[in-house]
Amino acid sequence: MNGLLLIISVIIIFIIAYATYGAWLAKKWGIDISISAPSHRLKDGIDYVPTKYYVVLGHHFASIAGAGPIVGPISAAFFGWVPVALWIVIGSIFFGGVHDFGSLFASMRHDGKSIGEIINKNIGSSGQKLFVIFAWLTLVLVIAAFNNIVAATFASNGAVATTSVYFIVLAIFFGIAVNKKGISIGIATIVGVILLFVGIWFGSAFPIVLSKEIWMVLLMAYILIAAVTPVWILLQPRDYLNSYLLYAMMAGGVIGLLLYRPAFEIPAFTGFSVNGQFLFPMLFVTVACGAISGFHSLVASGTTSKQIDNERDAKKIGYGSMLIEGVLATIALISIAFITADKAAELGSPINIFANGVGTFMTTFGVDYTIGSSFVSLAISAFALTTLDTTARLGRFLVQEFFTNKEEEAPTSFFANKYFATTVTVLxxxxxxxxxxxxxxPIFGSSNQLLAALSLLAVAAYLKHIKKANSMIIIPMVLMFLVTLTALGFLIRDNIATGNFLLVIIAILLLILAVILIIQSYKILTKKESTIAE
Amino acid sequence: MKYETYMQNIMKKFHHHFDIRENYSLKDYNFDYLAEFHERSEKYFASKKIVLDGMENNEYCFFTYVPDMGLSHFNHLTHILEDALLDIVEPTSEHMSTLFTCIIIAENIDDDHTISMLKKYRYSKSFLFNFKGWAKIRFVLVDLSSEKIYTSKGGERLKKVYDFIF
Incomplete structure (x- = not known):
């Protein structure tokens, strides 16, 4: 097997899946272009902002495609390239794509509210409260981790720090130019992308040198502001412009693969149990974003559903971006598959392995290896920051929804105030x-996949309520519950042995949460007749 | 088995992974040996220069020879170790675990009550809800005359290790 054959096969399969299965999902769920989207009905110029699909796609893709689709497949490759590739393909088409598209669609039908609100309307309010607390705590953990990642990257490489700050300033100018000065998005994009690449040079010329701790504090201040400012001025344009970095990185990888045609060094399959790790559930938990990730549902039902212009764009953004992410995950898999185990050990981290892979592939069309691999590292660092500020905003939404009076649909409580909600999340x-x-x-892998299972559960309950077919949701949901519950069981067993009882307690609480929501929704999902949700 | 032989066998196994000191004084007590194990692992992002966080795990094994083991001696040891633990552990954000294992090698044990108290003993301390790690004290009582091993709560897995020395 070689990398070229794999990437071409995956791209062709994904194009066919998008045109057939994606279209079938849209038809079965009753995508209706005549329904006014929440971005229009609830337009507030801050969170609800109707936006062109390619800009929302950029935001959504940049937010979901952080380091996850790269780290996951590379980390799981010790099972061999075949199971990882199969799970990326099957997972993206029948699990992740359905999950992301379904969450986006269901959120749009619930005023762009979160999965928690979908649970509230279709399963019950106690389930909603449990889900929101769980999802919010997961986001808090993501903020903690990504604040560390971004701060450590900035502290060790001042050029990346300068470039990232430059991107923020550029995004603000872009947002004002397009949304307030009426400059066409086409021209603004061309100028913006050129300036984006100028930023890479600018960063190298004027590196900012600060300690990791100072960067952590500065980043907290930044996401505090970014989470409350109108989405069109910073988050949306930054993600949109950043997505071109990702597209460029992926295009470089694919074109490079066409010419390089790397043969695989790693075995096709190493076994169902490797070094004490079982293929089930570890493969499914580890590949995560490369096939299905619960974090995607929070983005889809958080920021994306409030910006999307019309239901017709839901398939492109929800299903399409998951398939693009599947391509990225495949490039990541190839980048470890074509090197020897010794080389992989020398390179160390999955990000380094990926940067080496894409950097090597790009040399075939004249890009210097050092420039290529540095560009890849920079792009990934930019996405870590994108994930960080989107997460802060999503956390704010969850707190606001939790404390909003359901009868009055207004943030009557002080705790539902957006400044309080952001501050408590970020702090x-x-x-x-x-x-x-x-x-x-270590709980993140399991909790992220539990989020996916619960989001699928919410979407399945909603589809049942509106009397639409939901079997395409039920099957992935059952598998994701099995994966999560088994992984949590292993986690509890392993951490009792090591004495990490904090992790054991959290894992037990997650198990209880999953069981409660499964019981609550069982009757709804198995009911023969159902009333249509209002 | 004689104490000297038993200790020689232990040290043969320990010296691969532990730093060993003879005649180690802690508070007012003199231990025959102290075996220390310190492990640090780091997570990094992209290159090895970008360290995200580190994890530190430590184990201290205190060996003492007590010809006639009794309850008062055991209680004395628990006080010493509990006091010392708070001095030795540095609960930083990178600290994960510190284990104190006290291995008492006895020729005779006064009564069954001492054994029963040792078996019931449990000590663990959590630092900032485990975010700054945790620490535990375990006891292993080696009865040379009967070649039996008794462990305190949380030290059950050590039984095999010290039994194997016989």
Whole structure:
């Protein structure tokens, strides 16, 4: 097997899946272009902002495609390239794509509200409360981890720090130019992308040197502001412009693969149990974003559903971006598959392995290896920051929804105030980053996949309510519950042995949460007759 | 088995992974040996220059020879170790675990009550809800005359290790 054959096969399969299965999903769920989207009905110029699909696609893709689709497949490659490739393809088409598209669609039908609100309307309010607390705590953990990642990157490489700050300033000018000065998005994009690449040079010329701790504090201040400012001025244009970095990186990887045609060095399959790790559930938990990730549903039902212009764009953004992410995950898999185990050990981290892979592939069309691999590292660092500020905003939404009076649909409580909601999210996340979040980080893999299972559950209940077919949701949901519950069981067993009882308690609480929501929704999902949700 | 032989066998196994000191004084107590193990692992992002966080795990094994083991001696040891633990552990954000294992090698044990108290003993301390790690004290009582091993709560897995020395 070689990398070229794999990437071409995956791209062709994904194009066919998008045109057939994606279209079938849209038809079965009753995508209706005559329904006014929440971005129009609830337009507030801050969170609800109707936006062109390619800009929302850029935001959504940049937010979901952080380091996850790269780290996951590379980390799981010790099972062999075949199971990882199969799970990327099957997972993206029948699991992740359905999950992301379904979450986006269901959120749009619930005023762009979160999965928690979908649970509230279709399963019950106690389930919603449990889900929101769980999802919010997961986001807090993501903030802690990504604040560390971004701060450590900035502290060790001042050029990346300068470039990232430059991107923020550029995004603000872009947002004002397009949204307030009426400059066409085409021209603004061309100028913006050129200036984006100028930023890479600018960063190298004027590196900012600060310690990791100072960067952590500065980043907390930044996401505090970014989470409350109108989405069109910073978050949306930054993600949109950044997505071109990702597209360029992927295009460079694919074109390079066409010419390089790397043969695979790693075995096709190493076994169902490797070094004490079982293929089930570890493969499914580890590949994560490359096939299905619960974090995607939070983005889809958080920021994306409030910006999308019309239901016709839901397939492109929800299903399409998951398939593009599947391509990125495949490039990541190839980047480890074509090197020897010794080389992989020398390179160390998955990000380094990926940067080496894409950097090597790009040499075939004249890009210097050092420039290529540095560009890839920079692009990934930019996405870590994108994930960080989107997460802060999503956390704010969850707190606001939790404390909003359901009868009056207005943020009557002080706790639902957007400044309070953001501050508590950022302070807790940032504080956890200083306190030793790494002790609980191992729970993220399982909790992220539990989020996916619960989101599928919410969407299935909603589809049942509106009398639409939901079997395409039920099957992935059942598998994701099995994966999560098994992984949590292993986590509890392993951490009892090591004495990390904090992790054991959290894992037990997650198990209880999953069981409660499964019981609550069982009757709804198995009911023969159902009333249509209002 | 004689104490000297037993200790020689232990040290043969320990010296690969532990730093060993003879005649180690802690508070007012003199231990025959102290075996220390310190492990540090780091997570990094992209290159090895970008360290995200570190994890530190430590184990201290205190060996003491007590010809006639009794309850008062055991209680004395628990006080010493509990006091010392708070001095030795540095609960930073990178600290994950510190284990104190006290291995008492006895020729005779006064009564069953001492054994039963040792078996019931449990000590663990959490630092900032485990975010700054945790620490535990375990006891292993080696009865040379009967070649039996008794462990305190949380030290059950050590039984095999010290039994194997016989």
């Amino acid at each position: 807790l996340g940032g504080g956890l980053g200083f306190m030793g979040y790494a002790k609980v980080w």
